[in-house]
Amino acid sequence: MADRPIRYRYAGKAAQGFQRFAASKPPEFLIGLYRSMLRIRRIEEAIERRYREDQMKTPIHLVIGQEGTAVGCCAALRHADLLYTSHRTHGGYLAKGGDLRAMLCEMHCRVNGCVGSRGGSMHLVDKRVGMAGTSAIVGGAVPIATGAALAAQMKGEDRVVVTLIGDATTEEGVTSESLNFAALRGLPIVFFCENNFYSVQSPLDVRQPPRSIRAWAESHGMAACTVDGVNVLAVREATSAAVARARAGEGPTFIEAEVYRFRAHGGAGDDSHTGYRAVAEREAWEAVCPIAIFGGYLTSAGLLGDAAVAEMEGRIADEIDEAFAFALASPYPTEADLLRHVYAE
Amino acid sequence: MPWDEGLVNSLVYDRPDPGEGRVMSYVGAINEALTIALDSDPSVLVLGQGVDDPSAMFGTTRGLQDRFGLRRVFDTPLSEEAMMGVSAGAAMNGMRPVYMHNRPDFVLLAFNQLVTHAPKFHFMDNGQTTVPMVVWAAIGRGWGSGAQHSQAIHGMLLGVPGLKIVMPSTPHDAKGLLLAAIMDNNPVCVFEHRWLMKKDGVVPERPYRVPIGKGICRRRGRDLTIVGASHAIELGAQAAALLASEGIEAEVIDLRTIKPLDESIVLESLHRTGRLLVVDTAWATGGVCAEVGCLAAEKGFRDLKAPVGRVGLPDAPAPAGFTLEQFYYPDAPRIAEAARGLMRA
Numbered sequence A: 001m002a003d004r005p006i007r008y009r010y011a012g013k014a015a016q017g018f019q020r021f022a023a024s025k026p027p028e029f030l031i032g033l034y035r036s037m038l039r040i041r042r043i044e045e046a047i048e049r050r051y052r053e054d055q056m057k058t059p060i061h062l063v064i065g066q067e068g069t070a071v072g073c074c075a076a077l078r079h080a081d082l083l084y085t086s087h088r089t090h091g092g093y094l095a096k097g098g099d100l101r102a103m104l105c106e107m108h109c110r111v112n113g114c115v116g117s118r119g120g121s122m123h124l125v126d127k128r129v130g131m132a133g134t135s136a137i138v139g140g141a142v143p144i145a146t147g148a149a150l151a152a153q154m155k156g157e158d159r160v161v162v163t164l165i166g167d168a169t170t171e172e173g174v175t176s177e178s179l180n181f182a183a184l185r186g187l188p189i190v191f192f193c194e195n196n197f198y199s200v201q202s203p204l205d206v207r208q209p210p211r212s213i214r215a216w217a218e219s220h221g222m223a224a225c226t227v228d229g230v231n232v233l234a235v236r237e238a239t240s241a242a243v244a245r246a247r248a249g250e251g252p253t254f255i256e257a258e259v260y261r262f263r264a265h266g267g268a269g270d271d272s273h274t275g276y277r278a279v280a281e282r283e284a285w286e287a288v289c290p291i292a293i294f295g296g297y298l299t300s301a302g303l304l305g306d307a308a309v310a311e312m313e314g315r316i317a318d319e320i321d322e323a324f325a326f327a328l329a330s331p332y333p334t335e336a337d338l339l340r341h342v343y344a345e
Numbered sequence B: 001m002p003w004d005e006g007l008v009n010s011l012v013y014d015r016p017d018p019g020e021g022r023v024m025s026y027v028g029a030i031n032e033a034l035t036i037a038l039d040s041d042p043s044v045l046v047l048g049q050g051v052d053d054p055s056a057m058f059g060t061t062r063g064l065q066d067r068f069g070l071r072r073v074f075d076t077p078l079s080e081e082a083m084m085g086v087s088a089g090a091a092m093n094g095m096r097p098v099y100m101h102n103r104p105d106f107v108l109l110a111f112n113q114l115v116t117h118a119p120k121f122h123f124m125d126n127g128q129t130t131v132p133m134v135v136w137a138a139i140g141r142g143w144g145s146g147a148q149h150s151q152a153i154h155g156m157l158l159g160v161p162g163l164k165i166v167m168p169s170t171p172h173d174a175k176g177l178l179l180a181a182i183m184d185n186n187p188v189c190v191f192e193h194r195w196l197m198k199k200d201g202v203v204p205e206r207p208y209r210v211p212i213g214k215g216i217c218r219r220r221g222r223d224l225t226i227v228g229a230s231h232a233i234e235l236g237a238q239a240a241a242l243l244a245s246e247g248i249e250a251e252v253i254d255l256r257t258i259k260p261l262d263e264s265i266v267l268e269s270l271h272r273t274g275r276l277l278v279v280d281t282a283w284a285t286g287g288v289c290a291e292v293g294c295l296a297a298e299k300g301f302r303d304l305k306a307p308v309g310r311v312g313l314p315d316a317p318a319p320a321g322f323t324l325e326q327f328y329y330p331d332a333p334r335i336a337e338a339a340r341g342l343m344r345a
């Protein structure tokens, strides 16, 4: 079958985009961002590889290709700030500092999973680090996050709330309603939209008219910007500005970041060959992999060498192996667990 | 073939004539019903998220857009409430939309239109407007679907006057009930259990309708009556086979339509067996189990030799992990055990 035409092209500056942001940052900080993205990639790859063994009986939505947004965004947050996500939880959970063992236990349906095997991949929560909640219903977490921002504002807490949403999430009425309320009350919230151009297998242009998502958001009466989603530094910078505005009581911000998922909407592997998007489109985006281009930049700037990368890879691999072994050795829930927490005490 | 001749005069029958029809899959039967409806009536529309994507709504919509065009078979924005209202508005003005959902939970976003608008207009305007629309949803447990992707919403809808709800259990009924639903001048919900999608059965090729509001006896027995619909019939039949090996003869009544309920088929069977066990894939509380149980108490009281039994989900949200799922979902042995209990009572 002939490939489809390319619909969505990368519009950023790739590696040329880093210099502007990197100059003022300490090397450890930059390397830390790289490590964080690489770690998420390797964890996702390990999940993907082992998924076929059928030990993780949970529907997964991988973030491979979208590491720059989760990491850049969370790098602008404090421990006390809260993150709410949709079904695509892995990136946000890990970038916010969620526990890897508890995540893998959850994916393996073990009783010591981060939510006791009740939620699986779509419901990764670690409240200790501000990974506050998720929803498997698209748009479901948006008003919840808005409510969290209302609570922070009313209680006078120095806390900003971020919600990671997709392009299709902006089509849900509740998202408009939440933006309206957040703008109305000047709430300390950042709506961070990862525009990966597809909702499952439906492209953006059969779902939305040709106007930008940013412009749509702006019409709700809030600050809105676009950012290159494969540039972790640009994402971090845009989120920092939005968070600073929220902390200063200047209200919500909407950020639109164009990114691409390198894998299928759900499950392991890519599904471009089924014909809903061009294989060449995915390949063009893979050429601007957020990790590879940042790594290339750091190397050319003399901040990262082969030995350092090898050491990083080794540590990450050890951590992943250990966490998988831990998960696989963990106990399953029993029937007595089923009816717990239907009601709060 | 114009709608009013082709389908109005089409056969209305309970089961295929022996010798008529071919063995085909449940999904194929739905596809055939949609094809017949689109072909015979230009006012029929098929819409829903991903109806034209490579997975084609479990395959039920495969090929329809190629054959009937983008204007009549189309993908939608991720806007369930709006699209439900759009369907109702189009139905009120001469169209017959079939709005499809791949999970029941997504219908919940549209309850305002489905509950408070679509089934009310005909009553509210004193019969001037009709709302001939079909809301189709794949329901039931998936694999690790958890609390937000497998909710059994049919019970919640039983208390909504003006709605009809059908739940086929065989490919034959999937075709015949869908055609009946599309022809009906009211909003009709068609709920198809995910676990039935891969079943095969005999399906006549020509157009026919299975009457809405009429149940069918799937198995004769003198000792007790097992009542249900959809996938519960398969479980009930398995339980009946287990019981038969112990000398207990269970009758299995397939409701096919859960609203309006075929009261007489239940009461007539109860009159003969004296024992009633209601089985549902939803919560036992407040749904089909509760309603049929109440029917027996109200109108079959004198026939009851034992208390009414019900087998449904416990009063807890669905867990995602597979061990917890096993404790949560009823199976044939559990139904058989409940039946033995009624025999002892």
Ligand SMILES: Cc1ncc(C[n+]2csc(CCOP(=O)(O)OP(=O)(O)O)c2C)c(N)n1
Residues within 6 Å of the ligand: A087, A088, A136, A137, A138, A139, A165, A166, A167, A168, A169, A170, A196, A198, A199, A200, A265, B049, B078, B080, B106, B109
């Ligand atoms: C209300 C609702 N409708 C439909 C779905 C099915 N669904 C799950 S994820 C998804 C795509 C969402 O796209 P987007 O918001 O852009 O996020 P992405 O998956 O691209 O990260 C859809 C349609 C759902 N979970 N919730």
